[in-house]
Every structure is written in C-alpha cells, then in structure tokens.
Amino acid sequence: MPKRDVREGLSEGLRERKRRGTQQRITDAGLRLFIEKGYDAATIDEIAAAAGISRRTFFYYFKSKDEILLSLQSGMGEMIADEVRRAPPDARPLDAIRDAVVKVCASIHTDDMIAIDRLMRSSEAVQARKQASYVQHEETLFAALRERWPDPARSTGLRLVAMLAIGATRLSSDMFSREGGRRPIGEVLRDCFRDLETEIASPCPSLASSATEGG
Amino acid sequence: MPKRDVREGLSEGLRERKRRGTQQRITDAGLRLFIEKGYDAATIDEIAAAAGISRRTFFYYFKSKDEILLSLQSGMGEMIADEVRRAPPDARPLDAIRDAVVKVCASIHTDDMIAIDRLMRSSEAVQARKQASYVQHEETLFAALRERWPDPARSTGLRLVAMLAIGATRLSSDMFSREGGRRPIGEVLRDCFRDLETEIASPCPSLASSATEGG
DNA sequence: TTGAAAATTACACTGAGTGCGATATCAATA
DNA sequence: TATTGATATCGCACTCAGTGTAATTTTCAA
Known part of the structure; x- marks a missing residue:
C-alpha cells in the first residue's frame, strides 16, 4: 500500500x-x-x-x-515576488515593489552579502552570471506583477517597472557594498527609489517633451 | 624627419x-x-x-x-552616449536617451542583429556576458548624462534613468528579435518608452485602465 | 528480501585559456 | 643597408572546467 x-x-x-x-x-x-x-x-x-x-x-x-555563489542569491527573486503578491491592490506597482524589496533585504545577513559581493567582483564570468541572475529576478517579479495587475495593456510597462525595481536594488546593493555597509541597506534602498521618482516623475511637465525631433 | x-x-x-x-x-x-x-x-x-x-x-x-560576439555590440554604449551629449539641454533625460537610442538602433543592420541575438541565446555563458555588457552600456550612458546634467543631487536619479533606458533598449531588442523583425525596431522602442511613461509618470494608472481583459 | 531509484565514484576525454619562448615581420633610424 | 625595437605569429606543454560512460553503493518502498 x-x-x-x-x-x-x-x-x-x-x-x-x-x-x-x-x-x-x-x-x-x-x-x-x-x-x-x-x-x-x-x-x-x-x-x-x-x-x-x-x-x-x-x-x-x-x-x-559559479553556481556555488549564484545559489546564495537565487531565492531573492521569489521572495520579492511573494511580497509583491501580498501588497494592497490599490498600491502603485513601484511602491509595492519598493516595500517588498526593503522588507526582503532587511532579512539578509549583511556581512555575508558584502563578502559575497566582493567575491563576485573578482571574476568577470561570475560577475556576468550575477547580472544574468538579476534578469531572472526581473522575470520572476514581472510574473508577480502581472498577477496583481493583470491588464494586458500594462504588461510592457510592468515589465519595465520590474526592470527598474531590480535595477534600483542592484544599484543599492552595489552602493551598500562599496560603502562597506555603513548605512543600513533599507535606507540606501529608500533613497534610491526616492531619487528615481524625483528624476522621472516630477521634472517639469511644462516642457515640450516627446516631439520626434531628429538631431 | x-x-x-x-x-x-x-x-x-x-x-x-x-x-x-x-x-x-x-x-x-x-x-x-x-x-x-x-x-x-x-x-x-x-x-x-x-x-x-x-x-x-x-x-x-x-x-x-565569447568576445567574438560581444565585440559586435561593444560600440553601442558609446554611440548612444555621443548622441545624448548632442541633445538639447532643455530636454528631459529620458526623452534625450530615447531619441538617441532610436537613432542609433536605426543605423544597425537588423538581419545581423537577429542572427546574433539568436546565437547569444544558445549559450548561457554568452547570454550572461551580454547582460554584463548592458551594465557597461549603462555606465557609459550615465557618464554622458552627468556631463549634460551635472547637478550632483541628480546623480543617483540619472544613474537609474540610464538603467531604465538601457533596460527599455534591452526589452525592445528582445521583443524585436522574438517578433522576427516584423515591426521596425524604432517603433518597438518608442512603444516601450511610451508604455514606461504611462506606467511610471501618471499618478494613479491603476484606476483608469481600459480593461481589455484577455485569457 | 528484493528491486528500483538515487547517490557516489573512477576514468577518460574534449576544449578553453595561459605561460613561455622562439621566430617572423614591420617601421623607423643610424 | 644594417641595426634595432616593437608588434605579430606560432608551437608546445600545461592547468582546469565540464561531460560521457559505466560501475558500485546506498536509500527506500513494496
């Protein structure tokens, strides 16, 4: 039996x-x-x-x-995606992701993070594969975003938001490592996302913008 | 002499x-x-x-x-950066980049592009190195952006805009290849950037989306 | 106990990339 | 023209990553 x-x-x-x-x-x-x-x-x-x-x-x-190193950060994408799935449906995608990333990153041992980051920097091939794994994260996150906001018209936009969010994460963890972990990672992350919004969303809407101007 | x-x-x-x-x-x-x-x-x-x-x-x-393949797209970053340096100073960074990318991509033989893209997809290691080269492009582009808009307060934001723009380019060339080059690359690029703006810049896109519900 | 599936191992092989040293070619000068 | 130094080319031997194969051992379920 x-x-x-x-x-x-x-x-x-x-x-x-x-x-x-x-x-x-x-x-x-x-x-x-x-x-x-x-x-x-x-x-x-x-x-x-x-x-x-x-x-x-x-x-x-x-x-x-290189899978030894890669396996150490393989869960990240799924963790972030899971958090996003739990986000309130009236949130803006970018905000939802930011909060998710902050939460997930807070749960990681920062000493290990810095050590691994340093290691990865020492080999071009590993560095490259790390970038590739970020792309994987993007796709995982994108899948979660589509579940939350299924409107197909927004699909491409959400794909880019996923890119952007993972990019901000990448930049943050980069800054964090280079700073030697002096500032808490959550703070670095928030700053990044804030700077991003300042740069993208607000700059004067008065200017003539998307004219298809050849130069 | x-x-x-x-x-x-x-x-x-x-x-x-x-x-x-x-x-x-x-x-x-x-x-x-x-x-x-x-x-x-x-x-x-x-x-x-x-x-x-x-x-x-x-x-x-x-x-x-893999450098054989990588060398074929090594100039891209510089070309885009040069275009950006020539952009009108009152333009928004993202618009300047979009126009630069459209212009540069228009000058590339699309048949080769598709063939090379397919090749790169066939090896994980090459694929990874390709992603890494995108990061290189990001940095080149970022350098150009900082020349154009030197305000140090905007530095992080510009870094992320560079990421975003290269990301949109990456996504576009991906879509373009997968479509087999049916639509012109410039059109795909513009659509991507437009979708991005819609998703990011508008205050609350989640409410007023045209529900084109599909399976 | 027995038999299938999973885990472990040795051995031999291909192919990428490097170190070293020899030789050949180019470009400039005495 | 002969000399000289830098740039190219090449062969050889080596290390190491990764694979194919086949044999052996261990776990686990019937």
Whole structure:
C-alpha cells in the first residue's frame, strides 16, 4: 500500500537530509576557499576534497563552479515576488515593489552579502552570471506583477517597472557594498527609489517633451 | 624627419591594415561557424583554422571565445552616449536617451542583429556576458548624462534613468528579435518608452485602465 | 528480501585559456 | 643597408572546467 506521497515536504528521510548536508558542505568549503585563495585559484578538486566528496559528485550537485555563489542569491527573486503578491491592490506597482524589496533585504545577513559581493567582483564570468541572475529576478517579479495587475495593456510597462525595481536594488546593493555597509541597506534602498521618482516623475511637465525631433 | 605621429588615425600603414583584416577574418569565420554548428560546437581551433591563423594568435586578438560576439555590440554604449551629449539641454533625460537610442538602433543592420541575438541565446555563458555588457552600456550612458546634467543631487536619479533606458533598449531588442523583425525596431522602442511613461509618470494608472481583459 | 531509484565514484576525454619562448615581420633610424 | 625595437605569429606543454560512460553503493518502498 503506497503511503500517499503527499508528505513529500516533511521529513523526506535520511536521503534528503544527507543531500542537504552535502550541499551545505560544498557551499561552505567553496566559500571558504574562495575567500582564502580567490575565486579563480580555488579549484573544484580542492573544493570537492574539502567537502569530503569526489570531483564528479560536485557536478552532481552544482552545474558549474559559479553556481556555488549564484545559489546564495537565487531565492531573492521569489521572495520579492511573494511580497509583491501580498501588497494592497490599490498600491502603485513601484511602491509595492519598493516595500517588498526593503522588507526582503532587511532579512539578509549583511556581512555575508558584502563578502559575497566582493567575491563576485573578482571574476568577470561570475560577475556576468550575477547580472544574468538579476534578469531572472526581473522575470520572476514581472510574473508577480502581472498577477496583481493583470491588464494586458500594462504588461510592457510592468515589465519595465520590474526592470527598474531590480535595477534600483542592484544599484543599492552595489552602493551598500562599496560603502562597506555603513548605512543600513533599507535606507540606501529608500533613497534610491526616492531619487528615481524625483528624476522621472516630477521634472517639469511644462516642457515640450516627446516631439520626434531628429538631431 | 619624423612625420608627425599625429596622423595616427589615418593610414597607420600595412601593420594596422593587416591587423584589422585579421580581426575581421576571425569575426567572420567565427560567426559563420557559430551559425553553422552552434556556438558550443564551434571550437577555437576550427575558427582559427578558418581564419587562417594559429590557435594561439586567436587569443592575441580576442581574450575569449565569447568576445567574438560581444565585440559586435561593444560600440553601442558609446554611440548612444555621443548622441545624448548632442541633445538639447532643455530636454528631459529620458526623452534625450530615447531619441538617441532610436537613432542609433536605426543605423544597425537588423538581419545581423537577429542572427546574433539568436546565437547569444544558445549559450548561457554568452547570454550572461551580454547582460554584463548592458551594465557597461549603462555606465557609459550615465557618464554622458552627468556631463549634460551635472547637478550632483541628480546623480543617483540619472544613474537609474540610464538603467531604465538601457533596460527599455534591452526589452525592445528582445521583443524585436522574438517578433522576427516584423515591426521596425524604432517603433518597438518608442512603444516601450511610451508604455514606461504611462506606467511610471501618471499618478494613479491603476484606476483608469481600459480593461481589455484577455485569457 | 528484493528491486528500483538515487547517490557516489573512477576514468577518460574534449576544449578553453595561459605561460613561455622562439621566430617572423614591420617601421623607423643610424 | 644594417641595426634595432616593437608588434605579430606560432608551437608546445600545461592547468582546469565540464561531460560521457559505466560501475558500485546506498536509500527506500513494496
């Protein structure tokens, strides 16, 4: 009698526990070695050895070396999207996202954030993949926005708002890291979004604007 | 008599001509092979052979395989920035950028654009580096914006406007490629920027939307 | 207990990218 | 013309990331 696999999420037993353990050990070993010797100098052989597994098993857990770093920020997009889904329906999308981002970022260990950010900066390829993961976040967020404000006429606009919001987040976390975390991330974020609104929304509507003027 | 090295840009002689020729041959060979066999399957050995050079010389011209593709869109950022520098000073930044982007994109062969876009989509690493190059464009554009509107208080806002504009460009070129180039790129771009303004600038768009409800 | 699925491993292979050193070519000068 | 220095070209050997394959062990459910 099959015991109804509905309990999938609970205690998947030894297998699942081991799996999580191994994954964690790889991440820890990787992070430690990256910090110790730099991203490029730390080889997969070393990481695998430090994690107590074989080289081949590493690739069973991670598709590539940079996934170690990428996996650390993979949940962000979903977390922000979830917050947005909970936003009051009469809010402006941009406000809803700002509040969501502030809330999510507040829940992250800032020390780790700075360390990881520094690491990512040390390799061009990783840096590039990080940017790509932001695009992923944009799309996740966009999906949430469309659920909240389903009018298809607004779709493209919402896509851009998602871009913008993730962009502001990117800029904020950048500033935050470069400042060494002196100001709280929430504050940096709010400032960014405020500056954005000042720049976009308010500048004198009196000026002749969108004339299709060739130059 | 040293002939005034000021003429650097003109006909730097045989050496420079050869150099450009080789670079072009590598690019051509690479592009052809990428299209023929796919990005991953085309090896550097093959590309070098097809370009009539040695494998080692390839790396003298390009830092890596993906640089062949990246080099094709490397000028974009500067071109847009130059256009922005020429914009009337009373224009709104976002309008200035939009016009600049429309102008620059109009000068690009769309067939190539679509082909290259498809290629980039075929490799995650290249895709990632492409995103990274957009960030580069953002920064180039931001520099131009700061020259035009130097008020330091607006700096962060302008940084975000640059993000936004490049984002709109990214989205447009994405839509354009996915549409297979049916609509002219300039039109797609304008629509994007218009949708953006509608979504952002208007005080409360959530109430007065024409409910074009679809499935 | 048994059998399927998941996890782990070794081995061999391809291909990107680098370091090094040798040789060739260009461009200018004595 | 010979010399010289910078720029190009090339071959070789190396490291390392990532993959394919196939064999072995471990977990888990029936």
